[in-house]
Amino acid sequence: xxxxxxxxxxxxxxxxxxxxxxxxxxxxxxxxxxxxxxxxxxxxxxxxxxxxxxxxxxxxxxxxxxxxxxxxxxxxxxxxxxxxxxxxxxxxxxxxxxxxxxxxxxxxxxxxxxxxxxxxxxxxxxxxxxxxxxxxxxxxxxxxxxxxxxxxxxxxxxxxxxxxxxxxxxxxxxxxxxxxxxxxxxxxxxxxxxx
Numbered sequence: 126x127x128x129x130x131x132x133x134x135x136x137x138x139x140x141x142x143x144x145x146x147x148x149x150x151x152x153x154x155x156x157x158x159x160x161x162x163x164x165x166x167x168x169x170x171x172x173x174x175x176x177x178x179x180x181x182x183x184x185x186x187x188x189x190x191x192x193x194x195x196x197x198x199x200x201x202x203x204x205x206x207x208x209x210x211x212x213x214x215x216x217x218x219x220x221x222x223x224x225x226x227x228x229x230x231x232x233x234x235x236x237x238x239x240x241x242x243x244x245x246x247x248x249x250x251x252x253x254x255x256x257x258x259x260x261x262x263x264x265x266x267x268x269x270x271x272x273x274x275x276x277x278x279x280x281x282x283x284x285x286x287x288x289x290x291x292x293x294x295x296x297x298x299x300x301x302x303x304x305x306x307x308x309x310x311x312x313x314x315x316x317x318x319x320x
Contacts, residue, residue: 225262276307
């Protein structure tokens with residue numbers, strides 16, 4: 126189930142909703158496992174706890190996003206790390222997020238620009254330039270995670286960041302930082318001197 130488009134009130138109600146019993150127990154996922162007693166709509170093997178955690182995560186994301194709007198929260202690598210950690214920490218696939226900032230580095234909007242697979246995602250600088258112009262952004266902070274577990278900056282990450290920086294410079298938009306997240310750690314291009 127995708128919670129991203131549910132209103133906040135609906136998310137809160139979903140978090141507190143009592144589960145409806147299934148007509149019959151779900152089959153076991155393995156011979157040694159007991160049948161799961163409950164599965165919310167759309168989640169055949171998800172436990173009630175997992176489901177409620179997913180709803181709670183979406184509520185926290187929404188709160189962090191609303192708190193960030195119009196504030197200069199992404200002016201340092203540590204502030205950006207705190208903000209993006211909530212977004213990418215538990216995702217099983219690679220995602221590329223972009224925070225579009227105004228001239229005072231206040232957040233205009235944060236978007237999931239691209240979503241990939243377990244090991245890679247395709248990022249198109251042209252689309253990020255287009256969105257930066259649409260939002261009248263003066264700067265961006267990018268973030269993506271490596272679900273594989275290595276937070277090391279890859280050669281592909283360096284090439285992409287250079288391409289992004291060059292493309293955005295043509296329209297007078299700065300790349301303040303690009304963060305790579307994996308296994309609970311962030312690596313900052315700005316702190317590594319790669320911007």
